Amino acid sequence: MSLYGYLTLAALVFAIGLFGVLTRRNAIGILLGIELMLNAVNINLVAFARFRADVAGLVFTLFTISITVAEVAVGLAIVIAIFRVRRTVEADRLDLLRG
Amino acid sequence: MTPLAMPPVAIGPLAPVLIVLGAAGLVLLLDLLPRPVGRELIATVALAGLVGALLATLARWGKPGRAFQDMLVLDDFALFANVVICYAAALVVMLSIDYLGRNGPETGEYYALVLFSTGGMMLLAAAGDLIVLFLALELMSLSLYVLAGLFKRELAASEASMKYFILGAFATSFLLYGIALIYGATGTTNLDRIAAAAAGRAHDPLLVIGLGLLLVGFGFKISSVPFHMWAPDVYQGAPTSVTALIATGSKAAALAALIRVLVTALRGSQPDWAVLLWVVAAITMTVGNVVAIAQSNLKRLLAYSSIAHVGYMLIGVVAGGSAGPGAVLFYLLTYAFTTAGAFGVLTLCERAQAEAVEVGDYAGLARRHPVLAAALGLFLLSLVGIPPLAGFVGKFYLFAAAVRAGYLWLAVIGVVNSALAAYYYLRVVVFMYMREPEGAGARLVPSFAGGLALAIALIGIVLLGVIPAPFADLAQAAVAPLLR
Numbered sequence: 292m293s294l295y296g297y298l299t300l301a302a303l304v305f306a307i308g309l310f311g312v313l314t315r316r317n318a319i320g321i322l323l324g325i326e327l328m329l330n331a332v333n334i335n336l337v338a339f340a341r342f343r344a345d346v347a348g349l350v351f352t353l354f355t356i357s358i359t360v361a362e363v364a365v366g367l368a369i370v371i372a373i374f375r376v377r378r379t380v381e382a383d384r385l386d387l388l389r390g
Numbered sequence: 391m392t393p394l395a396m397p398p399v400a401i402g403p404l405a406p407v408l409i410v411l412g413a414a415g416l417v418l419l420l421d422l423l424p425r426p427v428g429r430e431l432i433a434t435v436a437l438a439g440l441v442g443a444l445l446a447t448l449a450r451w452g453k454p455g456r457a458f459q460d461m462l463v464l465d466d467f468a469l470f471a472n473v474v475i476c477y478a479a480a481l482v483v484m485l486s487i488d489y490l491g492r493n494g495p496e497t498g499e500y501y502a503l504v505l506f507s508t509g510g511m512m513l514l515a516a517a518g519d520l521i522v523l524f525l526a527l528e529l530m531s532l533s534l535y536v537l538a539g540l541f542k543r544e545l546a547a548s549e550a551s552m553k554y555f556i557l558g559a560f561a562t563s564f565l566l567y568g569i570a571l572i573y574g575a576t577g578t579t580n581l582d583r584i585a586a587a588a589a590g591r592a593h594d595p596l597l598v599i600g601l602g603l604l605l606v607g608f609g610f611k612i613s614s615v616p617f618h619m620w621a622p623d624v625y626q627g628a629p630t631s632v633t634a635l636i637a638t639g640s641k642a643a644a645l646a647a648l649i650r651v652l653v654t655a656l657r658g659s660q661p662d663w664a665v666l667l668w669v670v671a672a673i674t675m676t677v678g679n680v681v682a683i684a685q686s687n688l689k690r691l692l693a694y695s696s697i698a699h700v701g702y703m704l705i706g707v708v709a710g711g712s713a714g715p716g717a718v719l720f721y722l723l724t725y726a727f728t729t730a731g732a733f734g735v736l737t738l739c740e741r742a743q744a745e746a747v748e749v750g751d752y753a754g755l756a757r758r759h760p761v762l763a764a765a766l767g768l769f770l771l772s773l774v775g776i777p778p779l780a781g782f783v784g785k786f787y788l789f790a791a792a793v794r795a796g797y798l799w800l801a802v803i804g805v806v807n808s809a810l811a812a813y814y815y816l817r818v819v820v821f822m823y824m825r826e827p828e829g830a831g832a833r834l835v836p837s838f839a840g841g842l843a844l845a846i847a848l849i850g851i852v853l854l855g856v857i858p859a860p861f862a863d864l865a866q867a868a869v870a871p872l873l874r
Contacts, residue, residue: 312560318552325560329562332563332570335571339573343574345577347579348573351521351579354524355524358525358528361528362559369555372551373551377548382556387545388546
């Protein structure tokens with residue numbers, strides 16, 4: 292598979308994640324969409340590192356993976372905190388703030 | 391097998407950040423002690439860390455340093471941004487002491503998170519590599535997501551936290567995708583080497599798409615239109631002291647990083663991003679100001695006003711050269727003093743045991759608390775840009791840079807917007823001075839540290855307004871290392 296094959300795959304994964312974020316109403320579903328978008332980046336980075344024979348891309352991937360885990364941990368904590376008080380995590384029903 | 395050689399580690403350029411992060415660790419330790427210590431002590435430690443970092447930053451002025459193979463570039467540009475960030479964070483800590491006691495949980499993790507996010511902001515302004523830029527941005531953002539929702543029992547706070555998190559993580563994925571494509575196009579993540587590799591092939595599709603996605607990510611972080619939707623909700627729902635930090639520190643850091651990336655790494659694509667940012671600047675100013683007119687919640691009003699101010703600052707980024715980014719740096723300084731002060735007044739007022747956030751709550755404030763009303767009035771007048779306050783000089787430098795660079799129409803749009811903005815700022819002043827309070831009205835909650843913070847901010851905006859030249863010259867000099 293050529294470099295552009297991998298780039299196309301990453302773009303597709305990113306687009307699927309983007310679609311999920313924009314259409315899901317449940318906070319967990321939105322989180323999953325964001326995960327897909329971030330993982331599309333990892334495919335890109337690894338593909339570039341492989342085809343350029345450059346280790347920096349692989350190192351960067353390790354960083355993004357660990358940061359993504361931290362991000363999701365914070366995100367789930369916020370979702371749980373909100374669920375305890377409101378008993379819902381549907382984005383449509385979190386509408387106290389508007390104007 | 392060759393022994394593993396430890397690369398030399400230059401601690402010097404890291405010192406300001408290390409002081410802040412060290413103070414954060416100390417705060418966490420103090421919070422864990424078996425016998426609880428007073429929250430004043432914890433806040434003092436946090437404040438001492440920020441003041442120490444401020445002094446360490448000032449001590450390094452004029453002595454640029456690089457560390458970790460150019461991953462961290464602590465030049466005068468980063469130092470100037472660090473001064474703004476440390477100042478804003480110190481003010482937030484001072485405002486928080488009594489505010490937390492009234493409204494929130496009395497825990498040390500609040501201060502630790504403020505310090506962690508401040509460390510992230512300082513690293514962000516000094517990032518010389520896209521990997522560091524991403525790490526610093528996440529350190530800052532993750533801390534701020536948690537801070538926004540720290541008052542778990544308040545419905546609005548947790549909702550603001552979730553909106554901030556989802557849109558922030560969404561923006562991060564765009565930013566990261568852009569970074570990956572730029573890395574793919576140039577084969578490096580170092581900003582200087584990207585500039586060298588990208589020279590002469592500004593229209594490489596990977597580079598162009600990467601630049602676009604990077605700008606989308608930054609657009610979210612600095613809340614420029616059309617990526618501003620999170621800002622009013624988050625500013626309104628988050629604790630007011632945290633809002634002050636989001637509005638000043640995180641914005642200053644993200645703008646500094648944006649300028650560094652655009653001016654050093656993507657200099658070759660200047661015509662492309664200048665056109666794009668021209669449009670974004672014009673729309674951001676106009677939308678921010680027009681929507682602010684309809685707001686009755688003061689925090690929401692200040693959120694839209696801060697969106698408009700990002701539009702003004704983007705004028706300086708578009709103008710480019712040495713005058714443009716220099717004017718943005720100076721504007722960040724004036725903006726941090728003014729906005730932190732305005733949010734500071736809000737943390738000191740309450741009505742019926744709740745925060746006084748509606749414009750109506752401030753009716754007749756001048757009669758009961760003339761000093762406080764005068765302070766808020768001065769901050770708002772500085773935001774309008776009335777001489778001799780700091781806001782006027784900041785805008786003057788921005789618009790002058792735009793006119794000199796040939797962006798006359800952008801400057802005209804900026805001036806028209808400033809006039810438009812006077813309406814909603816002055817409306818608050820009219821309420822304070824010319825209306826009778828309905829019922830009890832807002833009450834002042836005395837706080838020594840908060841009062842001191844407001845006094846510092848007031849002195850800052852008057853000083854910057856009356857004798858701006860030395861500070862503006864410093865800002866201009868700070869930009870020079872970027873333009874080599």
